[in-house]
Amino acid sequence: MHELSIALAMADELARIAGENNSGKVLHVTLKIGSLSGIVADSLRFAFDAVKLENPLLSSAEVTIEEIPLVYQCGDCRKTFSSDDMYFPTCPQCESVALKIVSGEEQHIANVELEV
Numbered sequence: 467m468h469e470l471s472i473a474l475a476m477a478d479e480l481a482r483i484a485g486e487n488n489s490g491k492v493l494h495v496t497l498k499i500g501s502l503s504g505i506v507a508d509s510l511r512f513a514f515d516a517v518k519l520e521n522p523l524l525s526s527a528e529v530t531i532e533e534i535p536l537v538y539q540c541g542d543c544r545k546t547f548s549s550d551d552m553y554f555p556t557c558p559q560c561e562s563v564a565l566k567i568v569s570g571e572e573q574h575i576a577n578v579e580l581e582v
């Protein structure tokens with residue numbers, strides 16, 4: 467259900483973008499989904515297909531979902547590294563836990579192609 471509410475919010479956003487550009491049809495949309503966002507790409511694709519059926523603006527839109535890996539930067543040695551560990555990550559170089567998330571939290575529309 468989480469993915470469905472996200473798909474609906476994205477459909478609203480797409481309707482706003484299309485309206486601003488006087489377009490009646492979305493041809494292609496690229497979504498960026500970070501691995502920390504908690505969104506399952508396949509579920510989002512499925513939810514988006516359901517939303518498309520109800521929405522003439524999106525009925526023929528192609529959807530590309532880019533999954534963004536979780537990347538941290540170490541606050542001590544500045545190393546940047548990707549990790550699947552979202553609970554207890556440590557720096558592989560100096561074992562610091564003072565880490566900052568660089569990417570992986572994304573859940574947004576990255577690119578939209580409209581029919582004009």
Ligand SMILES: [Zn+2]
Pocket residue numbers: 540541542543544545557558559560561562
């Ligand atoms: Zn480090």
